[in-house]
Amino acid sequence: MAPARYSLGAIVLHWLIAAALAFQIVFADSLEGPRGPDLFARYQLHKSIGITILLLSLLRVGWRLVTPRPAPVPGPKWAMTLSGLVHLGFYIVMIGAPLTGWILVSTSDVRVDTLLFGSIPWPHLPVPQWLGDPAEEVHEILPKVGIALFVLHVAGALRHQYLLGTPILARMLPGGRGKAMGAVALAAAIMISAVVLGKIADPKGAMAAPVSSVETVPSSVTPAREETAPVEPPMAAEDEVAEPVVEHEINEPQEPRTWTLSPGGRLNFTAQWNGDPVNGSFSKWSSTILFSPEALEASRIDVSIDLTSVDTGDSQRDGTLTDSHFFDTARFAKASYRATRFKALGGDRYRADGTLTLRGVSKPVPLNFTLTITDNMARARGRATIDRTRFGVGQGDFSSTAEIAGPVAISFDFSATAKD
Numbered sequence: 001m002a003p004a005r006y007s008l009g010a011i012v013l014h015w016l017i018a019a020a021l022a023f024q025i026v027f028a029d030s031l032e033g034p035r036g037p038d039l040f041a042r043y044q045l046h047k048s049i050g051i052t053i054l055l056l057s058l059l060r061v062g063w064r065l066v067t068p069r070p071a072p073v074p075g076p077k078w079a080m081t082l083s084g085l086v087h088l089g090f091y092i093v094m095i096g097a098p099l100t101g102w103i104l105v106s107t108s109d110v111r112v113d114t115l116l117f118g119s120i121p122w123p124h125l126p127v128p129q130w131l132g133d134p135a136e137e138v139h140e141i142l143p144k145v146g147i148a149l150f151v152l153h154v155a156g157a158l159r160h161q162y163l164l165g166t167p168i169l170a171r172m173l174p175g176g177r178g179k180a181m182g183a184v185a186l187a188a189a190i191m192i193s194a195v196v197l198g199k200i201a202d203p204k205g206a207m208a209a210p211v212s213s214v215e216t217v218p219s220s221v222t223p224a225r226e227e228t229a230p231v232e233p234p235m236a237a238e239d240e241v242a243e244p245v246v247e248h249e250i251n252e253p254q255e256p257r258t259w260t261l262s263p264g265g266r267l268n269f270t271a272q273w274n275g276d277p278v279n280g281s282f283s284k285w286s287s288t289i290l291f292s293p294e295a296l297e298a299s300r301i302d303v304s305i306d307l308t309s310v311d312t313g314d315s316q317r318d319g320t321l322t323d324s325h326f327f328d329t330a331r332f333a334k335a336s337y338r339a340t341r342f343k344a345l346g347g348d349r350y351r352a353d354g355t356l357t358l359r360g361v362s363k364p365v366p367l368n369f370t371l372t373i374t375d376n377m378a379r380a381r382g383r384a385t386i387d388r389t390r391f392g393v394g395q396g397d398f399s400s401t402a403e404i405a406g407p408v409a410i411s412f413d414f415s416a417t418a419k420d
Contacts, residue, residue: 002071005171010067013060014172017094019194020053024097025143026198037278040112040316041203047105048116054098057091070171073160086152093146100139107132109396112319256299258419259289259378265414267305271388272405278317284309289416293350293371296342301352303337325395332359339367348372352382358391367410376418383411 006014027049030042072080105114106124114122160166173186268281284306291299307327310318322329339354348370356365369382387406388394398404 003068004070006069007063007067009063010060010069011172013056013063015190017053017056017060019190020049020056021094021146022191022194023198023201024049024053025146026195027201028143030201037273037276037317038203040314040320043112044115044118044316045201045203047101047114047122048118050098050101051114051116051122053094054102057094057098060094061091073166073168075160075164079156082152083156086149086156089145089149090153093142093149097139097142097146100135100142103127103131103135104139107135109325112316112323115315118315254292254295254298256290256292256295259291259416260419261287261289262415262417266412267414268411270409270411272407274403278312280310280312280321282306282309283311291342291371293344293373296344296350299340299342301337301339301354305335305337307333307335325398326393328359335359337365356386356391359393361391363390369412377415378418379413379415381411381413383409385409 024046027042027046031039031046072083074080102125105112106127107129114124116122157168160168169187266281267285268279271278271280282305286304288300288302291301308322308329310321310327312318312321321327324330327335335356335358337354337356339352341353343351343353345351345368349368350371351366351368353364353366355362363386365384365386367382367384369380372379385407388404388408389399389401389406394400394404
């Protein structure tokens, strides 16, 4: 004989999937409109919930095949046919929506690795690129179909419970053998909770950690005033040379000193995304420094930056920055900055007129810095502002400055030891 109620496993899977679907549909609204720095975290959570729904749905299908379930509620042929179609439609939505989303991610021009809940790697599907467009259309339609099915499903259950007097609601709720109103209240609480969570969920705080802008420096170096590096208008146009405040003529050039970087230096950047700052840094960079305030004409600085070492505190965003739309590290693994012209601006302030090479494009970039030298130890701190669009950083949809601003602030802070 068929059981009177669904098994506990079927009940748990039913309500887990129902709550996840409600959360997913509501949370998807946060992916529309102006995008901000938390975009990758939101898409990451959206993908994580989607794959979870897919796995739970497949498990539900398997459970349905091997576990006895209550007999269908008898009724008119049209009602039983509609009930069967609604249940079939739910399985199409539960499996089809996350599957088309998976295809969409796998065929996207922006190749971003998927990490379920920020920690479990999930592969891309080996599908042809042309599947992306139809998958996107289906992925947008299925949630609307799901909402319509939900309305029909609830209406049918309430019809049986209250119009026909069939206690159908208690079959799919744990402890639902009691009054129908208790079952209805529990079902409503589960779905309302999922909807509220979908509205208030903010994965940004959990997914992205801020990048520290302060590093430890040797105690023998005189500390300089702490500065931040907000995005500001360029201090001087990149193709122009501004007049210095004070310029010292070196009548008898001397040989510059050779400096070796000390551990603990930093090279940071700050971009603006819909008005919100995105802070990042590069953990791997090296330099050749020949510099003396008394030998500016003979001084030279060469910096090499490993672009694959970018870190913004969000692995999804970092993966996008290294792809062909931004740094394109497959072709241009390193950026470089070379300066051979320096001017003293008074006190411990200087300006370097150098050339930045990024994505194979070379442009002049002046930067201001302060230099404090104590015996054989020195600390340099400075900043510059570049226009990312001039170097081709941001292709396709990312080339527009409507969301990601063109100016990017660069800052550095490092200590060095003189070899001689």
